[in-house]
Amino acid sequence: MKENGFFVDAFRRFRRHKLAMIGGIFLLILSIVAIFAPQIAPYDPNKMDVLNMEASPSAEHLLGTDVIGRDVLSRIIFASRISLFVGLITALVSTVLGTTLGAVAGYFGGIVDSIIMRLADIFLSFPMLPIAIVIVAVLGPGTSNVVLIAALLSWPGLARIVRGQYLTLREQDFSQAARAIGVSPMRIAFRHLLPNAMAPVIVWATLNVAQVIILEAALSFLGLGVQIPTATWGNMLTSAQSIRIIEEFPWIWIPPGIMILLTVLSINLLGDGMRDALDPSLKR
Amino acid sequence: MITYIVKRVVMIIPILLGISVVIFFVANSMPGDVIDIMVNPTVGKTQMELRRAELGLDQPIYVRYWQWLSRAVRGDLGYSLVSREPVNKLIGLRIPNTVRLMGVGLLLSLLFSIPAGVISAVKKYSLIDYAFTIGAFAGISVPTFFFGLSLIYIFSVRLGWLPTGGMRSFRNQGSEVWDAIRHLILPSLTLGMFYMAQFTRYVRSTLIEVLRQPYVDTARAKGVAEWKVILRHAGRNAMIPVITLLGLRLPFVFGGAVLVETVFAWPGMGRLLVSSVYERDSGTLVGITLMLGLLVVLSNLLVDLIYVVVDPRIRYAD
Numbered sequence: 381m382k383e384n385g386f387f388v389d390a391f392r393r394f395r396r397h398k399l400a401m402i403g404g405i406f407l408l409i410l411s412i413v414a415i416f417a418p419q420i421a422p423y424d425p426n427k428m429d430v431l432n433m434e435a436s437p438s439a440e441h442l443l444g445t446d447v448i449g450r451d452v453l454s455r456i457i458f459a460s461r462i463s464l465f466v467g468l469i470t471a472l473v474s475t476v477l478g479t480t481l482g483a484v485a486g487y488f489g490g491i492v493d494s495i496i497m498r499l500a501d502i503f504l505s506f507p508m509l510p511i512a513i514v515i516v517a518v519l520g521p522g523t524s525n526v527v528l529i530a531a532l533l534s535w536p537g538l539a540r541i542v543r544g545q546y547l548t549l550r551e552q553d554f555s556q557a558a559r560a561i562g563v564s565p566m567r568i569a570f571r572h573l574l575p576n577a578m579a580p581v582i583v584w585a586t587l588n589v590a591q592v593i594i595l596e597a598a599l600s601f602l603g604l605g606v607q608i609p610t611a612t613w614g615n616m617l618t619s620a621q622s623i624r625i626i627e628e629f630p631w632i633w634i635p636p637g638i639m640i641l642l643t644v645l646s647i648n649l650l651g652d653g654m655r656d657a658l659d660p661s662l663k664r
Numbered sequence: 665m666i667t668y669i670v671k672r673v674v675m676i677i678p679i680l681l682g683i684s685v686v687i688f689f690v691a692n693s694m695p696g697d698v699i700d701i702m703v704n705p706t707v708g709k710t711q712m713e714l715r716r717a718e719l720g721l722d723q724p725i726y727v728r729y730w731q732w733l734s735r736a737v738r739g740d741l742g743y744s745l746v747s748r749e750p751v752n753k754l755i756g757l758r759i760p761n762t763v764r765l766m767g768v769g770l771l772l773s774l775l776f777s778i779p780a781g782v783i784s785a786v787k788k789y790s791l792i793d794y795a796f797t798i799g800a801f802a803g804i805s806v807p808t809f810f811f812g813l814s815l816i817y818i819f820s821v822r823l824g825w826l827p828t829g830g831m832r833s834f835r836n837q838g839s840e841v842w843d844a845i846r847h848l849i850l851p852s853l854t855l856g857m858f859y860m861a862q863f864t865r866y867v868r869s870t871l872i873e874v875l876r877q878p879y880v881d882t883a884r885a886k887g888v889a890e891w892k893v894i895l896r897h898a899g900r901n902a903m904i905p906v907i908t909l910l911g912l913r914l915p916f917v918f919g920g921a922v923l924v925e926t927v928f929a930w931p932g933m934g935r936l937l938v939s940s941v942y943e944r945d946s947g948t949l950v951g952i953t954l955m956l957g958l959l960v961v962l963s964n965l966l967v968d969l970i971y972v973v974v975d976p977r978i979r980y981a982d
Contacts, residue, residue, distance in 0.1 A: 627817075637813065652801075
């Protein structure tokens with residue numbers, strides 16, 4: 381391996397953690413904004429100001445108004461609630477699902493393992509967005525369906541990771557000892573082994589929030605996710621499918637797009653920092 | 665070897681059959697059907713039932729599946745209930761467009777990511793490596809559709825260099841090929857961007873891994889020029905995992921194409937998929953999803969076969 385000077389290594393650690401820190405601080409501020417949205421937002425996000433449709437940014441409307449005269453800034457602030465909520469809830473559901481199935485597959489092996497992992501393989505070989513679109517066609521669009529679909533489609537990645545962890549963990553001395561004194565398999569799998577497999581789970585869950593936010597934004601952009609009048613960053617961009625909006629009213633679509641970018645980037649940086657901090661063996 | 669390939673190809677049939685069952689039953693449990701859109705609701709319930717019977721929609725679902733399957737194996741995917749055209753024709757017209765978009769997008773991402781990944785790996789922890797790393801982070805964090813819209817805003821609206829969408833101009837005086845290329849630049853860049861970022865990281869980490877192998881040291885000790893060591897000795901082995909990733913990513917590129925085609929009004933399969941959902945056109949939806957299933961299965965097969973060719977260490981038992 382190439383030898384590095386002390387300062388190069390120090391710079392590297394510094395840079396990594398600093399970027400992760402910036403990401404974390406951004407997310408903290410965003411969460412505060414989301415929680416206190418009604419207090420912070422200058423206008424009701426759904427109130428139409430018919431005298432000020434498609435108004436450019438001004439002192440009155442800091443980011444202008446959209447095609448039917450709603451305040452863009454207020455909509456962005458309220459939309460952060462939906463994006464974060466969908467991201468967090470989905471990540472929670474898919475993490476519980478993925479950890480449980482991965483643990484069961486890895487600990488018990490045999491036919492259960494084969495079934496779960498084949499299922500995971502099938503899920504993993506299909507791209508998320510088109511499959512999500514097909515499921516939306518059946519279930520219909522809407523916030524709760526986006527959560528359901530995203531959770532259903534994202535657990536297999538985690539299940540595979542957790543299974544891998546369990547394959548080595550279950551052979552280790554402490555788990556053999558637990559078996560020897562007659563601890564029940566379920567208890568070993570979830571009380572003894574699970575804490576030892578948590579590091580990659582936490583990293584995965586963090587990065588999954590970013591993935592889900594992107595999926596939600598994409599579906600909402602296509603008009604197949606969260607439905608209007610509820611504002612999300614994704615559906616605020618829907619109107620930019622018309623070239624007139626792109627050209628003449630950039631304040632309608634650029635700010636929500638930048639919010640998606642910054643949020644997802646922050647989560648990715650945070651997740652990467654956590655990977656380094658929690659699990660040095662995963663370092664790329 | 666031949667037996668392995670034959671086995672592998674035959675295996676596709678039950679998989680595709682399974683996929684088709686799932687897709688057909690899922691698509692046909694879509695709420696409401698095409699009658700709700702096609703028939704004026706004021707004509708009354710009996711009229712609607714008549715139309716339904718006419719289109720065979722009143723049959724039980726397993727009967728419809730069997731009818732659909734027996735025609736599908738002969739290459740007939742039925743009719744789109746909305747445009748009343750054969751699904752074959754609808755999809756057939758659009759496949760080349762999507763293939764063109766995906767092909768050029770992937771080509772661009774490889775042309776960028778292989779050199780960038782190699783430079784990053786060879787000069788790891790240098791300034792340029794950091795620049796690529798941060799660029800890659802940004803690249804995987806930008807939503808595809810927002811990136812596409814931004815490119816349109818900058819290069820089409822503000823600078824006026826490139827068209828805003830579509831595949832060709834209506835009134836084009838210049839050369840056909842140049843016109844097609846101009847329409848391809850922004851969409852393929854948008855589609856390729858995510859993979860530029862992802863492949864760069866991947867090429868970097870695999871090459872770093874390979875450069876640690878003892879045979880690389882041997883080659884250096886023998887006095888082989890450094891660039892030759894990197895490109896010829898290490899590069900070849902580093903390419904195996906890259907090819908795998910590329911093959912397995914093919915269906916995922918289609919996922920990106922759905923968004924790119926929507927943003928750039930590109931007449932491909934992705935846009936057809938979205939519109940078939942809007943229009944509750946289950947015939948078209950089933951057809952496209954089946955094509956996607958085929959793409960997944962074939963790209964997996966392709967990866968397995970390429971493996972055998974590029975890596976002589978792999979020998980499949982017959």
